Amino acid sequence: MLEGSLVSDAPDSLIEENLLVRHREGDPLAFRALVQRYRAPVYGYLIRCGVAEADRDDLFQEIFLRIHRAAKRYDAERALHPWVFTVVANAVRTYHHKRKVASGVFAEVPEHEPRDTKPDGEHVASVRQSLARLEVELGRLAPVQREVLLLAAVENVPQKDIAEALAIPLNTVKTHLRRARLKLIHALAGRPRRDEETT
Amino acid sequence: MRTECERTLELLASEGAESLEKDAEAAAHATTCEDCRAFAEAAGELDEGLAALPTLDAPDELVERLLARSELQRRSRLRNPWLLSSVAAALLILVGGYALYAPMSERVSGPVGVAGSLGDSTSKDDPKAEADREARELQDRLDYIESAKRRLESEAQGAPGDAYYDFLLADVDDKLDQQASSRDLRSREPARRQNEIAEGALGKDEVGVSSGVAGGLPAAPPAALLARSAGLVPTLGRLEFLEPSGYWANTYLPGDPQTRLLAARLAALDESARFRSWPGDLHERVVRVDEPFDAPESRALSLYFDADRAGVSEPTRMIVQVGLKAADRHARRRPSMNLSLVFDLRGALPLETARKFRALALAFAEARESGDQFRLLAPGQELIGPDAFDRDRLAPLFEGSARTAEASLGATLEQALRAVADAEDAEAVLGTSGVVLVLAQPLGGELAVLERLASRSAVSGIPLSVIAVGGTLPAEVERIALAGQGSRWLVDAPADAARVVDAELAASSRVVARAVRLRIRLADGVELVNVLGSHRLDAPAANQVREAERSLDERLARNLGIEADRGEDEDGIQILIPALYAGDTHVILLDVVVPGAGPVGDVTARFKDIGALRNEVARAGLALASGELAEGPLQTNVWKNLLAHRLSEALEAAGDRLAHGDPATAIERLTVEREAFRAAAADRPQLDDADLHRDVAMLEQYLTLLHAGVASDRVASDYLATSLWYASRIKVQTPLALQ
Numbered sequence: 001m002l003e004g005s006l007v008s009d010a011p012d013s014l015i016e017e018n019l020l021v022r023h024r025e026g027d028p029l030a031f032r033a034l035v036q037r038y039r040a041p042v043y044g045y046l047i048r049c050g051v052a053e054a055d056r057d058d059l060f061q062e063i064f065l066r067i068h069r070a071a072k073r074y075d076a077e078r079a080l081h082p083w084v085f086t087v088v089a090n091a092v093r094t095y096h097h098k099r100k101v102a103s104g105v106f107a108e109v110p111e112h113e114p115r116d117t118k119p120d121g122e123h124v125a126s127v128r129q130s131l132a133r134l135e136v137e138l139g140r141l142a143p144v145q146r147e148v149l150l151l152a153a154v155e156n157v158p159q160k161d162i163a164e165a166l167a168i169p170l171n172t173v174k175t176h177l178r179r180a181r182l183k184l185i186h187a188l189a190g191r192p193r194r195d196e197e198t199t
Numbered sequence: 200m201r202t203e204c205e206r207t208l209e210l211l212a213s214e215g216a217e218s219l220e221k222d223a224e225a226a227a228h229a230t231t232c233e234d235c236r237a238f239a240e241a242a243g244e245l246d247e248g249l250a251a252l253p254t255l256d257a258p259d260e261l262v263e264r265l266l267a268r269s270e271l272q273r274r275s276r277l278r279n280p281w282l283l284s285s286v287a288a289a290l291l292i293l294v295g296g297y298a299l300y301a302p303m304s305e306r307v308s309g310p311v312g313v314a315g316s317l318g319d320s321t322s323k324d325d326p327k328a329e330a331d332r333e334a335r336e337l338q339d340r341l342d343y344i345e346s347a348k349r350r351l352e353s354e355a356q357g358a359p360g361d362a363y364y365d366f367l368l369a370d371v372d373d374k375l376d377q378q379a380s381s382r383d384l385r386s387r388e389p390a391r392r393q394n395e396i397a398e399g400a401l402g403k404d405e406v407g408v409s410s411g412v413a414g415g416l417p418a419a420p421p422a423a424l425l426a427r428s429a430g431l432v433p434t435l436g437r438l439e440f441l442e443p444s445g446y447w448a449n450t451y452l453p454g455d456p457q458t459r460l461l462a463a464r465l466a467a468l469d470e471s472a473r474f475r476s477w478p479g480d481l482h483e484r485v486v487r488v489d490e491p492f493d494a495p496e497s498r499a500l501s502l503y504f505d506a507d508r509a510g511v512s513e514p515t516r517m518i519v520q521v522g523l524k525a526a527d528r529h530a531r532r533r534p535s536m537n538l539s540l541v542f543d544l545r546g547a548l549p550l551e552t553a554r555k556f557r558a559l560a561l562a563f564a565e566a567r568e569s570g571d572q573f574r575l576l577a578p579g580q581e582l583i584g585p586d587a588f589d590r591d592r593l594a595p596l597f598e599g600s601a602r603t604a605e606a607s608l609g610a611t612l613e614q615a616l617r618a619v620a621d622a623e624d625a626e627a628v629l630g631t632s633g634v635v636l637v638l639a640q641p642l643g644g645e646l647a648v649l650e651r652l653a654s655r656s657a658v659s660g661i662p663l664s665v666i667a668v669g670g671t672l673p674a675e676v677e678r679i680a681l682a683g684q685g686s687r688w689l690v691d692a693p694a695d696a697a698r699v700v701d702a703e704l705a706a707s708s709r710v711v712a713r714a715v716r717l718r719i720r721l722a723d724g725v726e727l728v729n730v731l732g733s734h735r736l737d738a739p740a741a742n743q744v745r746e747a748e749r750s751l752d753e754r755l756a757r758n759l760g761i762e763a764d765r766g767e768d769e770d771g772i773q774i775l776i777p778a779l780y781a782g783d784t785h786v787i788l789l790d791v792v793v794p795g796a797g798p799v800g801d802v803t804a805r806f807k808d809i810g811a812l813r814n815e816v817a818r819a820g821l822a823l824a825s826g827e828l829a830e831g832p833l834q835t836n837v838w839k840n841l842l843a844h845r846l847s848e849a850l851e852a853a854g855d856r857l858a859h860g861d862p863a864t865a866i867e868r869l870t871v872e873r874e875a876f877r878a879a880a881a882d883r884p885q886l887d888d889a890d891l892h893r894d895v896a897m898l899e900q901y902l903t904l905l906h907a908g909v910a911s912d913r914v915a916s917d918y919l920a921t922s923l924w925y926a927s928r929i930k931v932q933t934p935l936a937l938q
Contacts, residue, residue: 032266039262044255054764054805054816060257061265068269134248153249174213181245182212188248189241 020080024071035064041155042088048138048150049092052099063091082161085151089165096143137187145180152177203228207235216243267798267822268722438516438792443719443727446741446773449681450732451785458932461925463691468918477904482926484897486890488839490784491832492524499526499712499808500779502817506799507837510824514794516728519821520837521719521787521802525779526711526810535570536704537622537632538563539615543608543639544577552639555668557597558693559637562700564590572622576615579606585622609648612636616656623661632661633685635703639668642675653683657747657777660754664703666690684747684777712779712806714751720771721791722798728790730772731844744775751777751807761807764814779806786840796825835885842879842886846872846894847930853901854923862910866902873898897926
């Protein structure tokens with residue numbers, strides 16, 4: 001087992017920023033602590049963004065190694081949390097882009113198994129209150145809506161940082177977020193979605 | 200104009216359920232409107248759900264691997280940019296320089312690389328000038344390393360307590376001491392040094408190799424002999440590193456006509472009975488390494504990644520090994536086959552050859568089952584179609600001496616491919632359609648055409664196997680079978696036909712994994728010296744492999760429903776094995792230099808599991824502990840495979856020299872190998888076992904015969920050469936290849 005977190009009682013944000021700076025300055029334990037802090041959020045993000053199981057471990061390592069290498073370019077004035085998720089979001093986007101290209105060029109089989117988007121009334125009734133249902137509905141969102149929602153609502157990345165990370169206007173972030181939530185609300189309420197929401 | 204429902208919904212979507220608390224109008228609406236109340240509840244549920252999504256944590260072992268890789272990356276970063284080019288490089292130079300400049304007494308006892316990378320340091324033209332030049336170079340290197348050390352010390356001050364700096368500095372100090380000692384010693388013994396140079400150092404007389412003198416084998420050859428070319432401990436030296444990426448040649452092929460050909464030659468030569476009176480059993484004594492890999496229980500293959508040692512404490516050259524073990528499943532009943540047989544019956548075939556062709560054709564007829572579609576083609580014509588493929592119709596074709604026209608074999612092969620493709624059931628299992636090319640004579644200029652066709656055939660999902668009739672074309676057989684992703688067989692006598700046909704037809708039901716893509720990725724800082732027995736493919740060959748893989752991928756997706764997942768190159772060394780057979784093992788050895796303890800790399804095998812009908816990935820990682828640790832069975836297994844590889848090469852080389860009428864060099868090669876094996880047993884007790892003793896005894900038998908002068912007789916020399924070649928192949932072949 002890995003050793004536990006090395007963080008103390010100091011506020012999280014301060015500790016995190018210190019971690020990357022300490023790592024940059026050569027503290028051999030700082031990066032380990034950083035990985036411990038972000039291993040679950042990053043791994044969960046990869047799963048929820050549809051990174052295939054066969055590729056997940058490689059991408060997970062690649063993300064942290066990028067952070068490892070990019071530490072010297074980290075602007076200590078910038079909050080660490082959104083900076084980390086900028087790296088994560090971009091790595092996931094690149095991954096999906098490559099998969100899409102490969103799938104378009106090399107295979108007739110769709111990249112992911114098409115999912116049944118028609119709600120099964122009985123099933124919905126039984127799992128409506130459950131998180132499992134929410135996970136399912138998250139998986140049905142358009143990729144960009146899903147990533148914006150996960151970053152904003154799960155990882156608590158500020159919307160302006162999401163806009164910067166994904167290189168899209170702030171208002172577009174808001175639109176994606178609104179649409180994602182709307183879809184999920186409809187789904188959880190058991191109501192059919194309107195056409196305008198199928199972006 | 201928006202309705203109140205729409206406004207409420209927008210509010211809930213944009214700001215969540217809590218927004219109703221701030222908007223009384225919307226809240227009031229939600230209490231009266233059933234839909235909006237449901238939406239508000241769903242919004243609340245969403246907010247709570249998002250906040251309570253379960254943690255999906257990364258596995259501990261993944262995090263451990265990541266941290267290990269990052270640590271090595273950190274070390275590399277510490278060494279870069281200047282450290283990489285000075286200290287690390289300097290360490291290499293120092294060790295290489297040490298071997299070059301050390302006095303003889305030190306040089307002969309020091310180890311050298313497996314690849315024999317120790318260069319000959321002497322210049323024969325002007326010994327004194329050469330010695331002066333070397334002295335200047337040595338001093339320059341010392342200055343350079345001193346300078347690097349000062350910079351290292353400076354950087355180390357910024358990282359107090361960092362063990363890595365301590366390690367580097369200690370190592371540099373050691374090397375500097377050695378280098379300085381070497382310089383001092385040289386300065387004290389200039390006369391001897393110059394004499395050595397003038398005499399060419401390490402001459403044959405000095406190493407004690409006798410040339411073909413009966414009974415003249417030295418009981419204990421001088422250490423110099425071992426040091427020069429038989430050192431088993433890989434070291435740093437003058438190394439050129441290869442890029443550990445791109446596509447590399449697959450070395451796993453089922454079936455081996457060359458071995459069967461050699462066995463047949465030995466049997467034929469043995470009929471004279473003169474060799475039976477020779478002492479010893481020569482090639483009969485050879486045994487292959489018993490790989491200790493456990494067969495997988497729940498999937499088609501298991502993967503192993505090991506090194507020849509468990510830990511290191513400094514930059515080290517070493518052998519790492521990738522091992523594959525296929526599931527040991529029972530063969531299923533074979534499916535119906537759609538086959539085109541192409542017999543090269545051109546020209547006036549000797550009667551014996553014609554009999555072999557006949558035996559093959561009849562064996563296919565005997566093996567035909569309900570549902571099979573076999574057809575027989577020869578250059579210029581289709582001799583027998585699927586409806587008439589039976590013994591009664593086939594047998595007359597091979598009576599008498601009249602044979603087919605001198606048509607192009609390539610055109611006939613194309614015709615055969617078209618026939619298979621036309622008759623193919625698109626839903627049939629991969630491997631149930633194929634072409635079998637049967638050859639009896641050298642192909643000359645047609646070889647390239649046939650290779651291209653074979654590759655095209657494989658890409659379109661129709662593997663092409665080759666059967667050699669007689670024994671003059673194994674190299675051509677191998678090239679075509681490789682391109683066609685098929686098997687290769689030899690029919691040296693009519694009696695072989697049934698066995699070969701059964702094996703060829705059973706091949707598709709013995710496959711447990713297809714499209715096995717090995718990706719070997721070395722960790723940062725680990726350098727590749729060589730992939731033993733393989734080579735990096737050039738661009739056209741790599742493209743051929745890509746296309747073949749894509750074809751397999753699509754075909755298996757279409758026919759077996761295994762999702763297509765290929766098409767993208769990966770980083771690292773990539774090797775594609777088209778099909779892996781039940782119960783088989785395969786080993787790939789890599790010669791590498793590691794910077795020290797830590798990760799060496801990882802291996803991934805992506806494959807199509809034919810039993811489970813799904814994509815599978817096997818992974819294995821390798822990291823070295825710090826310090827010298829006791830070797831376990833897996834490390835010993837790597838050494839055994841390395842010894843087997845070396846022995847195989849030595850036997851083949853000795854056979855080659857004998858065939859060229861050069862028994863003296865054959866003796867030297869075998870002597871070196873025998874002493875290397877003895878040294879290995881002395882150095883590593885765990886290698887000192889019955890298998891090694893058998894190998895040494897076999898080498899001694901060959902040497903005894905050679906020293907007795909038997910090679911002066913042409914037939915005896917042929918027999919010995921064939922025996923050496925045969926033993927060479929048996930030593931390293933996979934079990935399936937020997938069937």
